[in-house]
Amino acid sequence: MITFLLRRLANYVVLCVVVVFLTYLLASLTFDPIALLLHHDPPPARSVINDKIHQLHLDQPIPQRFFEWFGNAIHGDFGADVFGNPINQQVWTRALTSLRLFGLGTLIGVVFGVLVGVVSAIRQYRVTDYVATFVSFVLIAMPVFVLGTLLKFAAIKINQVTGSDFLVFEGEVTPGFTGSFGADIADRLRHLVLPTLAIALGLVAYYSRYQRNAMLDVLGSDFLRTARAKGLRRSRALYRHGLRTALIPMATLFAYGFGTLIVGGPFTEHIFDWHGMGEWLITGINSQDANLTTTVTLFVAVCVLFSGLLADLAYAALDPRVRL
Amino acid sequence: MSIIAQDETADARITRSRGRLVLRRLRRNRLAIFGVLLIVILYAAAFTYTWYWPWSYQVSDPNAYLSPPNGTHVFGTDKDGFDMYAQVMRGLQKSLTIGLLVAVLSTSTAAIVGSVAGYFRGISDRVLMWLVDLLLILPNFLIIAILSPAFRGHTWLLFVLLLAAFSWMITARIVRGMTLSLKEQDYVRAARLMGVPPLKVITRHILPQMSSLLIADATINVGSAILTETSLSYFGFGVQPPDVSLGTLIASGTTSAVTFPWLFFIPGGLLVLTVLSVNLVGDGLRDALDPNSTRDRRKELKELKELKNPRTLRRPPRSRR
Numbered sequence: 001m002i003t004f005l006l007r008r009l010a011n012y013v014v015l016c017v018v019v020v021f022l023t024y025l026l027a028s029l030t031f032d033p034i035a036l037l038l039h040h041d042p043p044p045a046r047s048v049i050n051d052k053i054h055q056l057h058l059d060q061p062i063p064q065r066f067f068e069w070f071g072n073a074i075h076g077d078f079g080a081d082v083f084g085n086p087i088n089q090q091v092w093t094r095a096l097t098s099l100r101l102f103g104l105g106t107l108i109g110v111v112f113g114v115l116v117g118v119v120s121a122i123r124q125y126r127v128t129d130y131v132a133t134f135v136s137f138v139l140i141a142m143p144v145f146v147l148g149t150l151l152k153f154a155a156i157k158i159n160q161v162t163g164s165d166f167l168v169f170e171g172e173v174t175p176g177f178t179g180s181f182g183a184d185i186a187d188r189l190r191h192l193v194l195p196t197l198a199i200a201l202g203l204v205a206y207y208s209r210y211q212r213n214a215m216l217d218v219l220g221s222d223f224l225r226t227a228r229a230k231g232l233r234r235s236r237a238l239y240r241h242g243l244r245t246a247l248i249p250m251a252t253l254f255a256y257g258f259g260t261l262i263v264g265g266p267f268t269e270h271i272f273d274w275h276g277m278g279e280w281l282i283t284g285i286n287s288q289d290a291n292l293t294t295t296v297t298l299f300v301a302v303c304v305l306f307s308g309l310l311a312d313l314a315y316a317a318l319d320p321r322v323r324l
Numbered sequence: 325m326s327i328i329a330q331d332e333t334a335d336a337r338i339t340r341s342r343g344r345l346v347l348r349r350l351r352r353n354r355l356a357i358f359g360v361l362l363i364v365i366l367y368a369a370a371f372t373y374t375w376y377w378p379w380s381y382q383v384s385d386p387n388a389y390l391s392p393p394n395g396t397h398v399f400g401t402d403k404d405g406f407d408m409y410a411q412v413m414r415g416l417q418k419s420l421t422i423g424l425l426v427a428v429l430s431t432s433t434a435a436i437v438g439s440v441a442g443y444f445r446g447i448s449d450r451v452l453m454w455l456v457d458l459l460l461i462l463p464n465f466l467i468i469a470i471l472s473p474a475f476r477g478h479t480w481l482l483f484v485l486l487l488a489a490f491s492w493m494i495t496a497r498i499v500r501g502m503t504l505s506l507k508e509q510d511y512v513r514a515a516r517l518m519g520v521p522p523l524k525v526i527t528r529h530i531l532p533q534m535s536s537l538l539i540a541d542a543t544i545n546v547g548s549a550i551l552t553e554t555s556l557s558y559f560g561f562g563v564q565p566p567d568v569s570l571g572t573l574i575a576s577g578t579t580s581a582v583t584f585p586w587l588f589f590i591p592g593g594l595l596v597l598t599v600l601s602v603n604l605v606g607d608g609l610r611d612a613l614d615p616n617s618t619r620d621r622r623k624e625l626k627e628l629k630e631l632k633n634p635r636t637l638r639r640p641p642r643s644r645r
Contacts, residue, residue: 031473141599146596
């Protein structure tokens with residue numbers, strides 16, 4: 001088991017390094033931070049531009065730049081962005097912000113996705129199933145930037161109707177908010193509601209479709225009939241034997257899901273005005289910043305690495321045939 | 325010999341009527357029919373709007389800035405007085421074209437690369453596996469977003485090529501798996517032993533066997549290509565102004581979703597409707613083409629299971645039927 005996990009880990013780590021290198025390469029080849037400088041009116045002096053080129057190490061070959069950056073990054077120093085500000089200043093708060101959002105969103109999405117899927121499989125072709133299927137089809141066809149804006153719109157309308165301002169949708173905390181520790185937590189939670197919902201709803205739709213099919217496959221199986229025949233109650237048979245088996249393929253989906261989730265990150269953070277990694281990626285691309293973009297990619301890669309390992313572990317825990 | 329001959333005529337009968345069978349199964353699926361109808365209507369409305377609509381997407385109406393939907397402007401106008409119906413139809417044109425082109429290109433690439441990798445194994449196989457793994461960590465949205473400054477100002481066809489270039493890998497993985505099992509079939513072996521060149525074996529005997537999968541997959545890919553395109557355009561990494569796509573329209577409508585709701589809800593609703601109907605058709609096609617399916621995605625799930633099962637990850641997947 002341990003050797004298997006270590007082998008997987010080594011495989012993932014190699015992939016991560018390759019991904020980070022490729023991102024750096026692509027970004028360095030396509031980005032042109034000097035062009036932004038040249039757009040200024042009046043154009044800056046030649047010496048300023050040369051200084052900038054030197055400061056960004058643009059006079060060095062790309063592999064050399066990469067190894068210098070990567071060597072520092074391993075030791076926890078992600079370098080400076082194009083404006084010369086150290087990336088380390090913000091990287092941890094931003095990472096935590098994103099992780100809080102995505103961790104909670106994923107958790108809720110997976111749990112409810114599995115629940116909805118199981119319920120619609122058990123009540124196949126009844127009203128519950130049709131409603132769940134219809135809603136998930138619509139949600140799957142709805143990109144997160146439409147869903148997020150829709151939620152924001154609904155929140156504004158609800159606030160108007162109820163005359164309250166409970167549903168907040170800007171930022172992760174009320175600006176200038178001071179209060180006791182408990183009040184601070186409550187305020188943060190209030191800000192979490194809508195963006196978490198935006199992330200979770202899409203995941204619920206996505207996971208519930210697969211869970212429903214996996215569960216339907218299991219429902220007709222012999223071992224479930226055996227479990228019932230030996231006297232297990234229906235619910236116990238379903239959850240102990242049925243759900244456990246039907247969860248196995250979901251572990252795989254989970255690993256796949258994280259990559260797509262990260263893609264949703266920039267949108268959710270942009271719409272709800274959060275300052276997380278996703279927003280940073282967009283900033284990095286817009287300011288043509290190789291260091292910044294690669295840092296965010298590294299973050300994504302590490303997240304996918306952990307979710308992949310988690311999926312492997314879940315697989316081993318769920319499937320008795322996998323003795324690694 | 326006579327037995328073989330009989331079998332062949334039976335096969336021929338099956339292939340002749342297969343198209344009709346699929347059509348009949350598809351027709352029974354009311355949701356898929358609904359999807360087909362919607363797509364046809366959307367396509368027709370988008371590509372002929374200049375014939376029946378008085379407003380152009382480039383000409384603004386100076387008498388109507390930000391006018392809500394009314395008699396002259398059925399979908400209202402935006403802040404510069406451009407007619408929203410014309411804008412939306414123009415955006416739909418672009419999104420539909422990009423979606424279709426990307427789906428065709430990426431599915432063909434997937435078919436070629438997947439079958440070659442599965443047939444020859446070796447280095448091409450390893451490279452493919454590696455690319456799929458890579459795509460798990462570095463989604464195509466990220467790659468294209470990073471590359472976007474480079475193609476800014478170039479034609480949108482370049483954007484199509486990029487989208488296609490980074491969205492074929494997962495389908496290729498599935499094609500590869502099928503090729504591995506088809507390769508062991510007797511008729512493929514026979515062809516090989518008779519000395520048919522490998523490329524001919526692939527095009528004559530292997531790819532036609534999975535045409536149904538490829539058709540269904542191409543349809544699903546249209547939907548996901550449209551979603552990726554609009555997502556990239558939303559942040560300005562895709563279709564560039566003055567060109568419009570549903571993504572750019574939604575992006576500019578988002579900021580005023582509360583004050584001028586039609587600017588957001590019309591392009592947003594249209595996008596959801598388009599992707600929804602494409603997905604319905606894709607699902608329906610897959611079910612109609614697959615004799616074993618019961619209107620579900622079980623097969624896909626099974627493939628996923630094999631795709632990522634730690635035990636089978638580096639081994640050829642079992643036969644799919």
